[in-house]
Amino acid sequence: MIRTERLNFSIGGFALRDVTLDVREGEYFVLLGKPGSGKTLFLECVAGLKRISSGSITIGGRRVERAEPRDRGIGYVPQDYALFTAHNVRKNIEFGLRVRRYPRSRRRERVRQLAVMLGIEHLLERSTEGLSGGERQRVALARALSAEPRILLLDEPVSALDDETREGILVELRKIQRQTKTTTIHVCHDLNEMRCVADRVGILRDGRLIQVGSPDEVSRRPAEPHVARLFRLGTILTGTARKWQSGSEVDSGGLTLRSEQPADGDVEFLIRAGDVRLQPSPSPEAQIAAQVESVLWNDSAVRVDVQAGGTRFRVEVPHGQATALSLREGMALFAAVPPEAVYVFQKPDGEGSLGRR
Amino acid sequence: MSVHPVTGFRSRLFTASIFLFLVLFLLLVVALIAADIGYVDLASVKEVLRSREIRSAAVLSLWTSTVTTAIAMVFAVPMGYALSRYRFPGRILADTIVDLPIVFPPLVVGLSLLVFFRTRVGLWLESMGLEFIYQRRGIVLAQFFVSASYGIRAIKTTFDEVDRRQEDVALTLGCTRAQAFWRVAVRNARQGIVAGAILTWARAIGLFGPLIVFVGAVRMKTEVLPTTVYLETSIGRIEVALAIALLLIVIATVALILVRLLAYPRATPRSARRFW
Numbered sequence: 001m002i003r004t005e006r007l008n009f010s011i012g013g014f015a016l017r018d019v020t021l022d023v024r025e026g027e028y029f030v031l032l033g034k035p036g037s038g039k040t041l042f043l044e045c046v047a048g049l050k051r052i053s054s055g056s057i058t059i060g061g062r063r064v065e066r067a068e069p070r071d072r073g074i075g076y077v078p079q080d081y082a083l084f085t086a087h088n089v090r091k092n093i094e095f096g097l098r099v100r101r102y103p104r105s106r107r108r109e110r111v112r113q114l115a116v117m118l119g120i121e122h123l124l125e126r127s128t129e130g131l132s133g134g135e136r137q138r139v140a141l142a143r144a145l146s147a148e149p150r151i152l153l154l155d156e157p158v159s160a161l162d163d164e165t166r167e168g169i170l171v172e173l174r175k176i177q178r179q180t181k182t183t184t185i186h187v188c189h190d191l192n193e194m195r196c197v198a199d200r201v202g203i204l205r206d207g208r209l210i211q212v213g214s215p216d217e218v219s220r221r222p223a224e225p226h227v228a229r230l231f232r233l234g235t236i237l238t239g240t241a242r243k244w245q246s247g248s249e250v251d252s253g254g255l256t257l258r259s260e261q262p263a264d265g266d267v268e269f270l271i272r273a274g275d276v277r278l279q280p281s282p283s284p285e286a287q288i289a290a291q292v293e294s295v296l297w298n299d300s301a302v303r304v305d306v307q308a309g310g311t312r313f314r315v316e317v318p319h320g321q322a323t324a325l326s327l328r329e330g331m332a333l334f335a336a337v338p339p340e341a342v343y344v345f346q347k348p349d350g351e352g353s354l355g356r357r
Numbered sequence: 358m359s360v361h362p363v364t365g366f367r368s369r370l371f372t373a374s375i376f377l378f379l380v381l382f383l384l385l386v387v388a389l390i391a392a393d394i395g396y397v398d399l400a401s402v403k404e405v406l407r408s409r410e411i412r413s414a415a416v417l418s419l420w421t422s423t424v425t426t427a428i429a430m431v432f433a434v435p436m437g438y439a440l441s442r443y444r445f446p447g448r449i450l451a452d453t454i455v456d457l458p459i460v461f462p463p464l465v466v467g468l469s470l471l472v473f474f475r476t477r478v479g480l481w482l483e484s485m486g487l488e489f490i491y492q493r494r495g496i497v498l499a500q501f502f503v504s505a506s507y508g509i510r511a512i513k514t515t516f517d518e519v520d521r522r523q524e525d526v527a528l529t530l531g532c533t534r535a536q537a538f539w540r541v542a543v544r545n546a547r548q549g550i551v552a553g554a555i556l557t558w559a560r561a562i563g564l565f566g567p568l569i570v571f572v573g574a575v576r577m578k579t580e581v582l583p584t585t586v587y588l589e590t591s592i593g594r595i596e597v598a599l600a601i602a603l604l605l606i607v608i609a610t611v612a613l614i615l616v617r618l619l620a621y622p623r624a625t626p627r628s629a630r631r632f633w
Binding site for chain 1: 529
């Protein structure tokens with residue numbers, strides 16, 4: 001549905017470089033990256049608000065890199081929503097319909113339909129001043145959807161909202177996207193936000209698209225340490241690998257760990273925080289003596305930083321297990337790090353790698 | 358319950374010191390006007406109000422300054438937008454040239470216009486029927502050159518402050534660039550455009566120096582109120598000159614208040630707070 005091929009764009013000292021991406025029809029695609037990675041610029045290039053220096057953009061089989069924004073069939077919600085402050089909510093939503101000369105009755109019906117869908121009927125005659133963040137977001141979304149675009153481009157649509165409103169809006173966004181079957185590109189820097197909505201995710205780093213896949217695929221096989229950090233998969237360490245059976249054995253500090261992946265030489269590897277187990281006493285699997293350095297309880301799990309053999313890594317423990325272990329700082333435990341918890345970053349030829357970014 | 362922050366002694370002292378400057382300035386202006394009023398006798402006021410020539414000068418002043426403002430806005434809105442929104446070679450130079458008429462002594466503008474209409478281009482324009490020297494349209498031309506910069510500067514500053522993203526969104530909603538300009542940018546900048554128009558008009562109606570040089574002070578033809586003040590002063594009729602100046606002040610004050618009331622029905626900006 002949307003295809004960019006070797007898209008290049010530069011501004012100041014920053015550049016989007018050779019971004020090739022294929023977003024399928026009806027897909028909810030999230031472009032994830034740290035602030036400054038080029039996400040907004042990419043969206044503006046697709047929207048036609050920035051003229052690309054080279055490459056191509058195809059929407060619905062039609063090359064559009066020279067087409068004006070209005071001819072691209074897109075709905076766009078910028079980060080700060082950019083509501084028309086000179087108009088009330090109704091006129092904001094019907095702005096695009098007026099420009100496209102929809103008859104009055106059709107305009108009113110479409111505005112009513114969108115207002116019902118987004119729960120903002122009571123706001124229609126209000127000025128945009130004084131709307132809450134969530135209300136502004138809904139108005140911006142209704143405005144973007146008004147002319148039934150084929151593509152919806154959302155730039156950090158919930159970043160300015162509080163946690164509760166954000167979750168509600170994300171659920172609604174997903175629901176609306178399924179209802180309208182609008183192909184959507186949503187850019188954000190928040191992992192939880194991405195997990196709430198994404199069919200597939202692309203990781204942008206310093207203007208380059210470094211990996212595309214479903215959230216699970218990317219979690220399972222992060223292309224680079226940067227992706228693992230962004231997905232908060234665990235601790236990235238460096239070490240020396242040697243072949244062991246069909247996988248490898250990696251030495252790092254005083255630790256020797258096994259991985260299912262073959263590797264040789266200096267490597268960077270990930271210890272998956274969720275796959276490490278902590279036990280109060282040693283067992284055949286849990287032989288690594290570890291000391292708890294810090295314990296942080298959050299919504300989904302308990303993050304425990306441990307020190308083992310001169311190496312520090314993070315473990316994620318379910319709440320129930322953390323309570324059973326009576327986790328506290330300074331506590332001595334035993335860690336089981338199974339081969340599936342150790343992921344060695346691969347070079348394209350399959351060899352282990354260090355500093356291949 | 359008050360929406361204003363709690364104010365202690367220091368805050369009140371700060372507010373009082375700010376208002377001190379405002380009050381001082383207002384007192385100075387009012388003192389000047391009061392001195393004029395005190396100097397003028399009733400006979401001079403009656404003479405001014407009854408004089409056909411002075412009435413004609415007042416009408417001409419109002420008419421020319423309004424036409425000048427309209428023409429200046431036709432230039433100022435797109436120019437302010439271009440200077441604010443586009444980056445182009447020579448932008449800084451263009452921006453500086455826009456400000457030049459502000460720093461030019463107004464008399465020099467009159468002289469420059471006289472000289473220009475003695476060049477080949479100027480003579481050619483005159484031969485095409487576009488005569489300006491000692492003509493009413495010359496008043497508008499001189500007023501335009503001196504006062505348009507004020508409007509352009511004010512409007513450019515307003516466009517700088519208007520959120521460009523709203524125009525971007527308008528483009529994705531089906532607008533051409535021109536439609537986004539009219540429907541979003543101009544609409545959002547309307548208060549600044551009115552402010553620019555007020556500045557331009559105020560500068561134009563009080564203009565005197567270049568008019569004396571470029572169009573002269575021909576009674577019932579090119580004489581505007583500021584030139585009448587000059588003429589009356591030059592023959593020693595100070596009371597009458599001041600009475601005319603007061604008439605000019607009344608006209609300008611009424612006009613400016615009317616425009617403000619019409620253009621800013623909600624006069625208090627959101628950032629305003631109670632002063633005490």
